[in-house]
Amino acid sequence: MSQTTPLENHWMPFTPNRDFKARPRLTVKAAGMYYWSEAGTQLLDASAGLFCCAAGHCRPEITAAIQQQAQTLDYVPHFQSAHPLSFTLAEKLAKLLPTGLDRIFFTNSGSESIDTAIKIAIAYFQAKGQGARQRFISRERAYHGVNIGGTALGGMTNNRRIFGGVGLPQVAHLRHTWLAENKFTLGQPEQGKELAEDLQRFITLYGAENIAACFVEPIAGSTGVLVPPKGYLERLREICTQYGILLIFDEVITGFGRTGKAFAADSFGVTPDIITMAKALTNGAVPMGAVAVKRDIYDTIVNHAPEGVTEFFHGYTYSGHPLACAAAHATLDIYQQEKLFERASELSAYFLETVFNSLHDLPIITDIRGYGLLAGFDLAPTAQAGMRGAMLQKELFWSGMHLKTTGDAGIISPALIIEKTQIDQLCQLLRDVLKRF
Numbered sequence: 378m379s380q381t382t383p384l385e386n387h388w389m390p391f392t393p394n395r396d397f398k399a400r401p402r403l404t405v406k407a408a409g410m411y412y413w414s415e416a417g418t419q420l421l422d423a424s425a426g427l428f429c430c431a432a433g434h435c436r437p438e439i440t441a442a443i444q445q446q447a448q449t450l451d452y453v454p455h456f457q458s459a460h461p462l463s464f465t466l467a468e469k470l471a472k473l474l475p476t477g478l479d480r481i482f483f484t485n486s487g488s489e490s491i492d493t494a495i496k497i498a499i500a501y502f503q504a505k506g507q508g509a510r511q512r513f514i515s516r517e518r519a520y521h522g523v524n525i526g527g528t529a530l531g532g533m534t535n536n537r538r539i540f541g542g543v544g545l546p547q548v549a550h551l552r553h554t555w556l557a558e559n560k561f562t563l564g565q566p567e568q569g570k571e572l573a574e575d576l577q578r579f580i581t582l583y584g585a586e587n588i589a590a591c592f593v594e595p596i597a598g599s600t601g602v603l604v605p606p607k608g609y610l611e612r613l614r615e616i617c618t619q620y621g622i623l624l625i626f627d628e629v630i631t632g633f634g635r636t637g638k639a640f641a642a643d644s645f646g647v648t649p650d651i652i653t654m655a656k657a658l659t660n661g662a663v664p665m666g667a668v669a670v671k672r673d674i675y676d677t678i679v680n681h682a683p684e685g686v687t688e689f690f691h692g693y694t695y696s697g698h699p700l701a702c703a704a705a706h707a708t709l710d711i712y713q714q715e716k717l718f719e720r721a722s723e724l725s726a727y728f729l730e731t732v733f734n735s736l737h738d739l740p741i742i743t744d745i746r747g748y749g750l751l752a753g754f755d756l757a758p759t760a761q762a763g764m765r766g767a768m769l770q771k772e773l774f775w776s777g778m779h780l781k782t783t784g785d786a787g788i789i790s791p792a793l794i795i796e797k798t799q800i801d802q803l804c805q806l807l808r809d810v811l812k813r814f
């Protein structure tokens with residue numbers, strides 16, 4: 378038991394509560410690439426928190442921007458009123474996004490971004506007179522957050538096992554892109570482009586006139602980093618364009634330099650119609666998400682409504698919160714001033730090779746994948762799937778590292794400021810701990 382912290386009342390998310398509370402792993406401080414535990418142990422952060430803190434922890438520029446904003450304008454609603462920062466932030470984001478995606482709706486999380494994107498897609502087709510387009514396409518092993526729409530889209534078994542039937546029933550799932558023949562491939566695998574034809578099959582089965590959008594994570598992150606096979610995203614784009622289906626990239630993990638460019642859409646050279654984002658938008662300092670849409674989508678919805686009438690009946694009390702906007706402004710400035718996306722691109726080969734060389738010969742490792750500064754590895758499961766991943770996360774904490782695991786996969790996604798020596802330390806420590814398994 379923690380000596381000072383009362384643990385009973387907080388129902389922790391995505392956590393075995395009884396196990397955690399029996400031997401809690403509390404973190405009390407962070408700076409740069411590190412966390413510190415309650416006991417004072419320094420932990421190398423191998424996952425940028427939860428893919429959030431791309432510029433490293435507790436950046437003074439972001440802290441100062443939040444402090445300043447909190448004492449100037451703490452809150453103003455965005456329903457029929459506003460403050461300038463959300464507009465300037467939208468303008469800044471539009472410059473970073475692929476050409477044409479320049480209309481931005483603010484949310485407070487990735488999950489809210491996903492549900493917002495679902496509603497935008499429905500509203501868009503209603504406005505176009507194609508209201509029958511109500512069905513969505515997603516993918517096995519997808520993670521699109523935990524709200525009702527995102528749960529229906531999701532393809533990770535435990536997340537949907539008891540909830541899959543609620544919300545939007547009209548979701549068909551493409552096959553995932555993990556293939557045994559691509560094992561231990563770094564970068565985009567050669568095999569699997571043809572899996573995109575599943576979309577064509579759903580169109581044949583359900584009719585394109587009934588399908589609104591196809592959601593994919595360009596790299597499926599939370600399931601353990603599934604990099605898209607060469608040609609796969611391009612083919613999805615082709616099919617969506619051919620049939621007037623919106624292609625939606627969920628870039629909640631891949632956005633903001635993780636793949637070596639601002640967005641994975643840039644890295645893979647495929648432009649979707651909508652991008653959802655969150656996490657590294659504010660470096661994790663204040664919750665914020667956003668949905669970027671092509672101008673035609675915004676214009677179609679907005680121009681459909683009579684003058685003076687609200688065009689899109691959707692929004693959150695905290696959409697465009699001043700503190701989040703201030704944090705996002707400061708974060709995007711850091712990314713630009715420190716050229717962190719370029720840095721991620723330059724470091725990528727060293728990072729991926731070091732991960733691979735450090736882990737691939739361990740018998741417990743059954744696959745390694747990666748792209749940019751994002752790598753995933755699979756552990757041979759025990760009789761109880763997911764136990765090994767959970768054990769690894771715990772063991773690493775006690776050994777001086779924070780790593781995100783999901784099921785029996787580990788996900789390495791360090792802040793973009795990581796040094797090569799820290800990549801070496803990270804991989805060595807991981808290897809040392811895994812050798813004990």
Ligand SMILES: Cc1ncc(COP(=O)(O)O)c(C=O)c1O
Nearest residue numbers: 486487488520521522627629630
């Ligand atoms: C691809 C993707 N979409 C959506 C989400 C949900 O984001 P949040 O936890 O901020 O609601 C996540 C979270 O990890 C994610 O990885």
